[in-house]
Amino acid sequence: MRLVRYLITLLLLLPSLGWAEQNLRILLTNDDGYQSPGLQTLRTALINAGHDVFVVAPATQQSGASASVTGSGVEVTAYPNQVWAVHGRPADAVRVGLGNIMYNDPPDLVVSGANFGQNTGRDVNISGTVGAAVTAFHLGVPAIAVSVEIKLDELDRGFPSTVGAFKGAASLLVRLINNMQLQDMTAVLNVNYPARLPLDVRGVRWSSLSSHSIFANRYNINAEGKYVPEFQAPHRNARAQDAESLVDGFVTLTFLDGDMSVTTRRGQKYMDKHLLDRAYEPVAKPAKKVEAPVAKEDTPSPPPKPSVLNERKPVEPVIQLPETRAEIREEPVSTRQNAPPPVEQVEEETGEPAEAKKKPDSWLRRMFNPGSWGN
Numbered sequence: 026m027r028l029v030r031y032l033i034t035l036l037l038l039l040p041s042l043g044w045a046e047q048n049l050r051i052l053l054t055n056d057d058g059y060q061s062p063g064l065q066t067l068r069t070a071l072i073n074a075g076h077d078v079f080v081v082a083p084a085t086q087q088s089g090a091s092a093s094v095t096g097s098g099v100e101v102t103a104y105p106n107q108v109w110a111v112h113g114r115p116a117d118a119v120r121v122g123l124g125n126i127m128y129n130d131p132p133d134l135v136v137s138g139a140n141f142g143q144n145t146g147r148d149v150n151i152s153g154t155v156g157a158a159v160t161a162f163h164l165g166v167p168a169i170a171v172s173v174e175i176k177l178d179e180l181d182r183g184f185p186s187t188v189g190a191f192k193g194a195a196s197l198l199v200r201l202i203n204n205m206q207l208q209d210m211t212a213v214l215n216v217n218y219p220a221r222l223p224l225d226v227r228g229v230r231w232s233s234l235s236s237h238s239i240f241a242n243r244y245n246i247n248a249e250g251k252y253v254p255e256f257q258a259p260h261r262n263a264r265a266q267d268a269e270s271l272v273d274g275f276v277t278l279t280f281l282d283g284d285m286s287v288t289t290r291r292g293q294k295y296m297d298k299h300l301l302d303r304a305y306e307p308v309a310k311p312a313k314k315v316e317a318p319v320a321k322e323d324t325p326s327p328p329p330k331p332s333v334l335n336e337r338k339p340v341e342p343v344i345q346l347p348e349t350r351a352e353i354r355e356e357p358v359s360t361r362q363n364a365p366p367p368v369e370q371v372e373e374e375t376g377e378p379a380e381a382k383k384k385p386d387s388w389l390r391r392m393f394n395p396g397s398w399g400n
Contacts, residue, residue: 052132094114146259
C-alpha cells in the first residue's frame with residue numbers, strides 16, 4: 026500500500042519536475058554561425074533533454090543582420106545529424122527551415138542562440154539573434170531568443186566569462202521549455218543571461234527594454250584607417266530595464282513581438298486635426314466671393330453655340346398616352362437625338378456653388394494621389 030502511494034505521489038510530481046513534458050521538435054538557429062560554441066552548447070542540452078533538434082543556421086558570422094533577407098537567393102549545405110548551413114542571414118535560415126526543410130512536419134518551437142553577447146535595449150533592433158526569432162514568430166511558430174552577456178574589459182582575452190556561462194544559459198533554457206505552455210507564447214521571449222557561473226547569478230527579472238545601446242554615438246579611427254564603433258557600458262541599479270539588470274547579475278526576460286508602433290503621443294491630436302482630416306483648411310478661409318450672377322456681368326458673354334439641324338423646340342407635355350407600344354419607344358429616342366444639350370444642367374454642375382461643396386484635399390490624400398501633386 027505504501028508503494029502505491031509512493032508511485033502516485035511520484036506521478037503527481039513529475040510535471041513540476043519537468044520530466045513529463047512532451048518532447049518537442051525544435052528548430053535551432055543563431056547569427057554567429059552553425060559551428061559557434063553557443064549554438065553547440067544549446068544543441069547538446071536540448072538533445073540530452075529528449076528534444077528532436079534541427080539545426081538550420083547561417084554558415085558564417087551574421088551579427089547585426091536583424092531580420093533582413095537575401096533577395097538574390099541563398100545556398101544550403103546539408104550535414105549529418107540534422108544540420109543545415111544556410112549561406113545567408115539568420116532570417117534566411119529560419120525561412121528555409123520553416124518553408125523547405127521542415128515544411129511537411131513543422132517544428133513546435135524555434136530557438137535562436139545562444140548569442141555571443143547580450144541583446145538588450147536598443148540593440149534588439151539590429152540583432153540577428155532576435156531578428157531570427159521575430160521572423161519565426163511572424164511565420165506562426167513560437168520562438169525564444171537566448172543571449173549571453175559579454176564584458177567589455179574581457180575584449181583582449183576572448184570573453185572567457187561568456188564562454189563559461191553558456192552551460193548555465195542552456196540549463197535555464199531547458200527549464201523554461203519544460204515548464205512553459207506553447208499556446209501561451211503570444212510573443213518572442215528574449216532571454217539574456219549574465220556572464221557569470223550559475224551560483225553567481227542573482228536571480229531572474231521580468232524587465233522592459235532599456236534605452237541603452239552597447240554602441241556609443243561615435244566611431245574611432247584605427248591604424249588601418251577604418252572607423253570602428255566605440256562601445257559603452259550601461260548604468261547599474263535600474264531594476265525595470267534589461268540592460269542594467271543584466272549588469273547587476275540578473276537573468277532578464279522580455280517579451281517582444283516585433284511591432285514598432287507606439288501608443289498615443291502628445292502630438293497625435295494635432296496630426297489628426299491638421300493632417301488626417303480631409304475637410305480641414307490649412308490656411309485661413311478667403312473672404313466670401315461676390316455672387317455668381319454679379320461676377321459674370323463684367324466678363325464677356327460666351328460665343329453663341331452653333332445651331333443644331335432639325336432642332337426641335339420644347340413642346341408642352343402630353344398627358345394622353347400613346348396608343349401603340351412603338352410610339353412609346355420612338356418618342357424618347359427621337360427626343361434624345363434632337364433635343365438641345367442640357368445647358369442649364371451643365372452650368373449647375375460646373376458653377377461656383379458646386380465647387381464650394383467640394384472638400385479640399387488633405388496632406389495625407391495628396392500623398393497617395395500622385396495625380397494631384399502638380400496642383
